[in-house]
Every structure is written in C-alpha cells, then in structure tokens.
Amino acid sequence: MKTLNEIRSTFLNYFDAQGHQIVPSSPLVPRNDPTLMFTAAGMVQFKNLFTGVETREYSRATSAQKCVRAGGKHNDLDNVGYTARHHTFFEMLGNFSFGDYFKAEAIPFAWDLLTKEFGIDPNRLLVTVYHTDEEAVKIWKAHTGLPDERIIRIATDDNFWSAGPTGPCGPCTEIFYDHGDHIWGGPPGSPEEDGDRFVEIWNLVFMQYEQFEDGTRQPLPNQSIDTGMGIERVAALLQGTNDNYATDLMRNLIEASAHASSTDPDGPGKTHHRVIADHLRSTSFLIADGVMPSNEGRGYVLRRIMRRAMRHAHLLGVKDPLMHQLVPSLVQQMGAAYPELGQAQSLIRETLLLEETRFRQTLDRGLKLLDDELSGLPEGATLPGEAAFKLYDTYGFPLDLTQDALREKGRAVDTDGFDTAMAAQKAKARAAWAGSGEAADATVWFDVADKSGVTEFLGYDTESAEGQIVALVQGSDQVDAAAVGSDVQVALNQTPFYAESGGQVGDTGVIRTQTGIVNVTDTRKSAGVFVHFGHVVEGEVKPGQTAVLEVDRLRRSAIRANHSATHLLHEALRNALGDHVSQRGSLNAHDRLRFDFSHAKGLSQEELTQVEREVNDYIRQNTPVETRIMTPDDARAMGAQALFGEKYGDEVRVVSMGQLEGSGKGSDKSTYSLELCGGTHVRQTGDIGAFVLLGDSASSAGVRRIEALTGTEALAWLREQEAALSRVAAELKTATSDVPERVRALLDERRSLSNEVAQLRRELAMSGGGAAAPEAREVNGVKFIGQVLSGITGKDLPGLVDEHKAKLGSGAVLLIADTGGKAAVAGGVTQDLTDRVSAVDMVKAAVSELGGKGGGGRPDMAQGGGASAENAEAAIAAAENILKG
Numbered sequence: 001m002k003t004l005n006e007i008r009s010t011f012l013n014y015f016d017a018q019g020h021q022i023v024p025s026s027p028l029v030p031r032n033d034p035t036l037m038f039t040a041a042g043m044v045q046f047k048n049l050f051t052g053v054e055t056r057e058y059s060r061a062t063s064a065q066k067c068v069r070a071g072g073k074h075n076d077l078d079n080v081g082y083t084a085r086h087h088t089f090f091e092m093l094g095n096f097s098f099g100d101y102f103k104a105e106a107i108p109f110a111w112d113l114l115t116k117e118f119g120i121d122p123n124r125l126l127v128t129v130y131h132t133d134e135e136a137v138k139i140w141k142a143h144t145g146l147p148d149e150r151i152i153r154i155a156t157d158d159n160f161w162s163a164g165p166t167g168p169c170g171p172c173t174e175i176f177y178d179h180g181d182h183i184w185g186g187p188p189g190s191p192e193e194d195g196d197r198f199v200e201i202w203n204l205v206f207m208q209y210e211q212f213e214d215g216t217r218q219p220l221p222n223q224s225i226d227t228g229m230g231i232e233r234v235a236a237l238l239q240g241t242n243d244n245y246a247t248d249l250m251r252n253l254i255e256a257s258a259h260a261s262s263t264d265p266d267g268p269g270k271t272h273h274r275v276i277a278d279h280l281r282s283t284s285f286l287i288a289d290g291v292m293p294s295n296e297g298r299g300y301v302l303r304r305i306m307r308r309a310m311r312h313a314h315l316l317g318v319k320d321p322l323m324h325q326l327v328p329s330l331v332q333q334m335g336a337a338y339p340e341l342g343q344a345q346s347l348i349r350e351t352l353l354l355e356e357t358r359f360r361q362t363l364d365r366g367l368k369l370l371d372d373e374l375s376g377l378p379e380g381a382t383l384p385g386e387a388a389f390k391l392y393d394t395y396g397f398p399l400d401l402t403q404d405a406l407r408e409k410g411r412a413v414d415t416d417g418f419d420t421a422m423a424a425q426k427a428k429a430r431a432a433w434a435g436s437g438e439a440a441d442a443t444v445w446f447d448v449a450d451k452s453g454v455t456e457f458l459g460y461d462t463e464s465a466e467g468q469i470v471a472l473v474q475g476s477d478q479v480d481a482a483a484v485g486s487d488v489q490v491a492l493n494q495t496p497f498y499a500e501s502g503g504q505v506g507d508t509g510v511i512r513t514q515t516g517i518v519n520v521t522d523t524r525k526s527a528g529v530f531v532h533f534g535h536v537v538e539g540e541v542k543p544g545q546t547a548v549l550e551v552d553r554l555r556r557s558a559i560r561a562n563h564s565a566t567h568l569l570h571e572a573l574r575n576a577l578g579d580h581v582s583q584r585g586s587l588n589a590h591d592r593l594r595f596d597f598s599h600a601k602g603l604s605q606e607e608l609t610q611v612e613r614e615v616n617d618y619i620r621q622n623t624p625v626e627t628r629i630m631t632p633d634d635a636r637a638m639g640a641q642a643l644f645g646e647k648y649g650d651e652v653r654v655v656s657m658g659q660l661e662g663s664g665k666g667s668d669k670s671t672y673s674l675e676l677c678g679g680t681h682v683r684q685t686g687d688i689g690a691f692v693l694l695g696d697s698a699s700s701a702g703v704r705r706i707e708a709l710t711g712t713e714a715l716a717w718l719r720e721q722e723a724a725l726s727r728v729a730a731e732l733k734t735a736t737s738d739v740p741e742r743v744r745a746l747l748d749e750r751r752s753l754s755n756e757v758a759q760l761r762r763e764l765a766m767s768g769g770g771a772a773a774p775e776a777r778e779v780n781g782v783k784f785i786g787q788v789l790s791g792i793t794g795k796d797l798p799g800l801v802d803e804h805k806a807k808l809g810s811g812a813v814l815l816i817a818d819t820g821g822k823a824a825v826a827g828g829v830t831q832d833l834t835d836r837v838s839a840v841d842m843v844k845a846a847v848s849e850l851g852g853k854g855g856g857g858r859p860d861m862a863q864g865g866g867a868s869a870e871n872a873e874a875a876i877a878a879a880e881n882i883l884k885g
C-alpha cells in the first residue's frame with residue numbers, strides 16, 4: 001500500500017523526471033491574488049505566469065500545494081465530518097506548463113502516471129471533456145484507447161475552469177474513477193452523478209484565455225497547462241477505500257484524537273473525530289502561515305474552524321483541552337513535506353491551547369442557552385436569529401458553529417434574523433463612535449469600513465502582496481479615480497503596509513495598478529482601515545482595481561531592527577536600574593529609536609555601558625523572535641510588559657525575544673523580553689545587527705529619554721566617530737590608540753606652560769613691562785607707585801601690589817590692569833600707614849573714574865573693577881588725591 005507521503009513523492013518525482021521544476025507549496029494566504037481569502041488550488045501561485053505578467057527560469061513546474069476551502073468563495077466547512085470527501089484543508093498535486101507543452105503532452109502525462117506509476121486499472125477510469133473540445137477527445141482516444149462511452153462531453157462550467165471572475169481560464173478535462181457498482185451513483189453528466197461511485201480524481205485545465213473585469217475574454221499569450229489532483233482522493237482509491245478519512249494519514253490523526261480522548265475512533269464519536277482530524281490540519285497550517293485567531297477576516301475563519309473542532313472535542317466528553325495534544329501527531333505525519341509545520345509547532349500548540357481554554361469557559365453556558373431556547377420552540381422550528389446572535393456575541397459561538405450544533409438535531413437558524421441583529425449592533429457601534437469626538441473627516445473611513453470591512457494586515461509575514469482598492473479619498477470625500485499629480489488616500493482589502501501605531505512609524509512604498517502608480521509616503525489607521533497616503537505619479541488609479549503593493553523593504557527592515565532593539569533596551573534598562581522602569585513613550589523610525597521611561601535621575605556612564613552591552617549580547621545571541629496571540633490577562637500573567645494605562649482588546653500579540661540561561665519570563669521561564677506589541681519585528685535578534693546608545697537626557701519630570709541607533713545607522717555612526725578620531729590622531733601625528741595619552745600629555749604641558757607664562761608676565765610687569773621700573777614719588781609725605789599694566793589679569797594684581805609694598809618698605813600702591821575692554825584695580829598700603837590712609841578709599845576713588853562701582857577689601861589691600869582702562873591716568877590721580885587727604 002502506498003502511503004500518502006509516498007504518493008506525494010511519486011507524483012513530484014514523476015514530473016521532475018519529465019523536466020518539471022519541483023516548486024514548494026506557496027503559503028495559505030495568497031500573496032498575489034487579493035480576491036482569494038485562502039489559497040485553494042495549485043495554480044494560485046502561478047497565476048501571473050499564465051497571463052505572461054511574470055516569467056521565471058522554468059516553463060514546467062510541479063507542486064504539492066496546501067489548500068484551505070473554508071472561507072470566501074470556496075467553503076466546505078459545513079460538510080466536513082459528515083461526508084467522505086469534504087475537507088477544510090487538503091493538498092493538491094499538480095503539474096503546470098507555462099507556454100511549454102499543451103494538451104497533446106498533458107493528457108499522456110496524466111494517464112501514464114495513473115496507470116503505470118500508480119498502477120490504477122485503466123478499465124476503472126473515464127474522462128469528461130468540454131463539449132466543443134474535439135482535440136482533447138482525439139488525444140484521449142489516440143493515447144488511451146478509451147471507448148466513446150467513457151469520454152463524456154460536458155457543456156457546463158464543470159468543464160470550463162476559471163480561478164475566479166477574472167484571470168486565466170480554459171476548458172478542462174476531468175479524470176474519474178469508478179469505485180464499482182456496489183456503491184450508488186452514476187457517471188458525470190447523469191442524474192445520479194452526485195453519488196459516491198464515480199469520483200473525480202484529476203482535473204486538467206487547458207489554460208487558453210484571460211477573463212477581464214468587463215466580461216471580455218482574450219486568448220492568453222501562451223497556451224498553458226494547470227492540473228490539480230486532490231491527494232486525499234487518490235490516496236483513498238490507491239488504498240482501496242472511497243473514504244478519504246480511511247486513508248493512512250487521516251486515520252492516524254483520527255486515532256490520535258481517539259487516543260487523547262480515550263474514546264473509540266469508530267464508535268458514536270466517529271463524526272467528531274473526523275471533524276477534529278480535518279480541522280487540526282487546517283488550523284495548524286493556517287497558524288504556521290501566520291494567521292492568528294481574531295474577530296475579523298482570515299483570523300475569524302480560523303477561529304470558526306478552531307471553535308467548531310473544539311465543540312466536537314467537547315461532545316466527545318473530554319474535560320481538558322484536546323486539540324493542542326494532537327499537534328505532534330500532525331507534525332509527525334506532515335512535517336517532512338512541510339517544514340513550516342515543525343518550525344511553528346510550539347506556536348500552534350500554544351494558540352490552540354489558549355483558544356480552547358478560553359472557549360471552554362463559555363461553551364457550556366452557550367450550549368445550555370441553546371438547549372433552553374430550543375426547548376421553548378415547537379418541534380423542528382428554526383432558532384430565532386436573535387438567539388443565534390446572542391450565542392455569537394456573548395458566548396463566542398460563530399454562526400456556523402450554532403448551525404453545526406443544530407444540524408445534529410435537524411434544525412436550522414433564522415439567518416436573516418441573525419443578520420438583522422448584527423446590523424443593529426453595528427449601527428449602535430457607529431453611533432457611539434460618532435459621539436466619541438473623532439475628527440469629522442474620519443467618518444469617511446467609517447463608511448469604508450462599514451461597506452468593505454476593516455483592512456487585513458499581511459505585513460507580519462511579507463512586504464509585498466496584492467490587494468484590491470476598496471476606496472480612494474481626496475480631502476474627505478470618496479472619489480472614482482485619482483489622476484497623475486494628485487494626492488490621494490488609498491484603502492485596500494488587505495495590505496503589507498504597516499500603519500503607524502505603538503511608536504512604530506507607518507510604511508512607505510509603492511502601489512501599482514494596471515493603469516497607474518501611487519507613491520506612498522505614510523500609512524495610518526482610521527476606523528480599522530489602513531489609509532495609504534500617497535501621490536499619483538503615473539496614470540490614474542480607481543477603486544475596484546487590483547494593485548501590487550510594495551513596501552520600501554530597506555526602510556522597513558531598519559524599522560524592524562529599531563523596534564526589536566527597543567524591546568531589548570527596555571529589558572536591559574530594567575535589569576540595570578530596577579523594576580520601576582516602564583515605557584512612557586517610544587519612536588521606532590527607520591533611522592533611529594527613542595525610548596522614554598520612568599526613572600528619576602540621569603544614567604551613569606557605567607549604567608549606560610552596561611545597558612548597551614546587554615542589548616548587544618542579546619543581539620549576538622541571535623535567537624528567534626516569537627509572536628503569540630493571547631488575552632491581555634494571560635499575557636500579564638506570563639509577565640509580559642504592557643503599556644501603562646493602555647486599553648487592549650480581547651486579544652493581544654505577545655512578542656518574546658532572547659533566551660536566558662537561568663530563570664526568566666514566560667511559561668517556559670527562559671524568555672528574556674516579553675512584551676505586548678502589535679509592531680513588526682526582526683526574525684532573529686541577530687538581524688538587529690548592532691546597537692549604539694547615543695545618550696540619555698531628561699524628557700519630562702521623572703522620565704528619561706534614551707536615543708539609540710541600530711544596524712547600518714549604528715555602523716555609520718561608529719564610522720563617523722572613528723573618522724573624527726583619525727583626524728585628531730593625524731593632527732597629533734600619533735596612532736589612534738595613543739590619542740588619549742597624547743591629549744593628556746598635551747594638557748599637562750599646557751598647564752605648566754600657562755603657569756610659566758603667568759609667572760613671566762608678573763615678572764615682566766614688576767620690571768615695568770620691559771621699560772624702566774616705575775619710580776615711586778612722594779605724595780603728601782608718602783611714597784606712592786601708580787601704574788597701568790597690560791598683558792596681565794586682575795588675578796595677578798594683588799601679588800604685584802605686595803611685591804611693590806615690600807620694595808617700598810613704607811608707602812602706597814595703586815595698580816590698574818588693562819584687560820582689554822575692562823579694567824581691574826588693586827591698591828595697597830603698608831601696615832605702618834593704614835592709620836592715615838586706607839587702600840579701600842584709594843581703590844574706590846580709582847574705580848569711580850573707571851566707570852565702575854564699589855571696590856573693597858582691607859585698609860592694607862583692596863580690589864575693584866571698572867568698565868574700561870581709558871581713564872587710567874585720572875584714576876591714578878584720584879588715588880593720589882586720597883593720599884593728599
């Protein structure tokens with residue numbers, strides 16, 4: 001028996017041998033098709049190769065593609081568990097030709113693989129063709145010898161395949177397997193075709209046309225091939241069953257569910273196990289591809305699938321959360337073919353556990369309410385929409401979960417009533433919002449959100465994607481087009497552009513449609529809508545158009561690095577300064593980061609160095625940055641840092657980074673930094689590159705601010721510092737390493753030189769500035785020296801006065817220093833004369849001549865200052881007058 005894993009590799013190897021490139025599955029969230037909620041066929045990732053918009057090195061490809069059909073156009077959720085072949089998650093095997101081979105090769109490839117490689121009995125196979133496709137009929141006959149009655153012409157859309165309302169499309173031929181007349185059913189096209197006897201196993205599409213929005217259809221530049229085979233179906237027939245859930249892989253998951261719930265896999269809980277096995281696959285793969293449970297968009301589809309599985313787990317009678325226990329079995333089954341599953345294993349387990357723990361808190365009460373409602377209704381009556389809405393709103397029962405629960409009782413829900421109740425709630429929210437004082441021009445975004453829903457953010461996983469323009473706004477009005485040269489605000493159904501929040505700046509980049517280009521200069525959020533502020537630089541853009549969205553990658557990676565570094569910085573500050581440190585504000589731009597935090601005094605050099613070193617240690621540790629979704633309470637219980645006073649919704653993202661040697665935060669007690677954060681982060685701490693702390697300053701009372709750089713900006717800054725140091729070293733004619741010592745030596749030298757200069761000046765002044773030493777003259781019987789000096793400072797004066805006094809033996813001195821602009825005055829009287837005359841009086845008299853005021857000291861020594869030395873002679877004369885009495 002071929003296992004499912006063997007079937008997959010046989011298929012891929014077969015086409016590999018036929019010159020096809022084996023291409024890995026693309027993510028479940030399509031990057032290049034904004035009309036799709038989830039990837040639902042193998043061709044999705046190749047869409048642009050068919051239309052010729054994109055070319056690659058290969059023109060033949062083969063893949064095993066993860067697909068989810070649980071939301072949007074393709075939705076099989078309701079049937080899962082109750083039928084043999086419906087899944088929310090399945091794998092599609094396919095081979096593709098992009099203008100290389102066409103029908104004449106595609107048909108033999110498929111036939112030979114089925115009959116030779118897989119050894120399927122050709123007599124059990126039959127095919128359908130589009131009713132006008134005689135070419136295909138001819139090829140089938142020539143290659144396989146199938147008789148006419150086993151080549152069935154179908155005139156309906158069943159044999160004309162298109163990915164959606166627009167895009168590549170063409171006639172197809174489908175291969176069916178006849179499970180035998182012991183099973184009820186008829187061949188395709190017959191009234192009994194819905195039976196299980198004839199099962200479609202492979203669809204070969206002859207891609208020939210491109211369908212446009214206006215309804216026209218043009219031939220493709222190249223005729224191409226797109227085939228799709230559901231691996232579960234082919235595995236079923238190769239394993240001798242017509243029930244996909246009896247194949248090895250699904251059976252193993254069912255047994256894991258039976259084992260974990262201690263129930264019989266084939267007993268009364270059979271349907272529950274099937275639901276659980278299927279939903280385990282879709283939820284785990286969606287989480288591995290970055291979808292998180294939420295109340296909007298894709299996240300809500302994930303939540304619906306999870307909760308549907310969790311109700312079935314509850315119905316099995318298990319007391320504890322079940323789903324997360326099954327993840328290892330799934331990884332064991334599928335981890336080799338899809339490595340992303342193993343990588344995300346702990347995230348998947350945690351997400352399932354938290355969701356199930358939470359949901360179980362309301363599940364019992366919700367089910368009781370449902371029973372009460374039903375018991376009050378007449379037999380078989382539908383459940384009123386109001387009741388279904390209450391289950392949704394209060395107990396977290398998605399509508400399809402309620403429908404699933406009622407299905408077992410043969411009942412339905414009044415969905416119109418549910419919609420009415422939902423609309424009434426939205427109207428209430430709107431009224432509350434209108435009264436909340438938001439800017440009037442923001443109402444336009446509320447209208448957009450009302451009509452088109454909030455924007456789905458794809459930017460945690462990608463920086464480029466396609467989106468559909470849902471509205472264009474100029475000023476505060478919606479417009480039908482925006483032409484070159486105009487400013488415009490663009491809203492799309494999904495976007496990789498981050499809208500400014502939590503200190504992280506909005507993304508910039510480019511939006512391109514078939515008719516125009518918008519340069520995006522900022523992205524912000526209003527009423528849940530991501531508003532891309534831009535300028536039309538080419539052509540025009542219109543609502544409804546599909547757009548290619550490219551975030552400026554370099555800028556975004558620099559922003560990521562700064563944001564992640566901010567988290568490390570926060571933790572390092574707490575370690576260095578204490579637990580009182582908490583975030584008060586932050587800015588994560590592309591060229592710098594700023595972090596404000598509560599702390600009363602400036603940081604010492606040692607503290608700054610310790611913080612910078614610790615951040616760099618965790619950067620070099622280069623461990624993965626992990627993100628989880630949980631309730632704010634759970635996050636806080638884990639020790640996550642939350643912004644003080646911030647309001648959080650039902651769910652928060654928790655970002656963790658860094659591994660501790662000893663004990664740390666988080667359930668595993670080994671996480672260094674754990675923060676509530678909606679921003680974008682590096683994948684590994686090493687991606688931050690480097691961290692340079694520029695300094696710390698006061699931001700406001702009790703709040704300090706740190707500014708820092710990371711990555712290339714940090715390196716550029718270090719380079720600049722180094723260049724400056726090199727310039728200094730070159731000036732000093734020394735090696736950069738010797739600069740500090742040289743500078744110290746120079747400063748010492750400077751100090752002793754200036755001492756020497758001061759000494760010399762004094763000596764020069766005493767000796768009369770090189771001219772003859774001043775003569776003492778007799779004034780009123782007292783020897784007096786009056787002198788104006790330049791080239792010295794006021795500080796030198798008292799020393800000089802003392803020296804003159806010593807030389808005179810008995811007398812009075814008045815010295816004026818012309819300090820260039822100002823004047824300093826000092827006067828002295830020898831002790832024997834202080835009874836007759838006071839130095840203070842002499843100085844005061846001189847000072848007033850010099851345009852100054854005051855002057856003071858003792859009778860033997862006084863000092864003062866004047867505005868200028870211009871009237872120095874008059875000042876000396878004034879001092880002499882004092883002597884004269």
Ligand code: SER
Nearest residue numbers: 041043203226227228
């Ligand atoms: N696109 C076609 C399908 O999904 C064949 O791959 O059936």
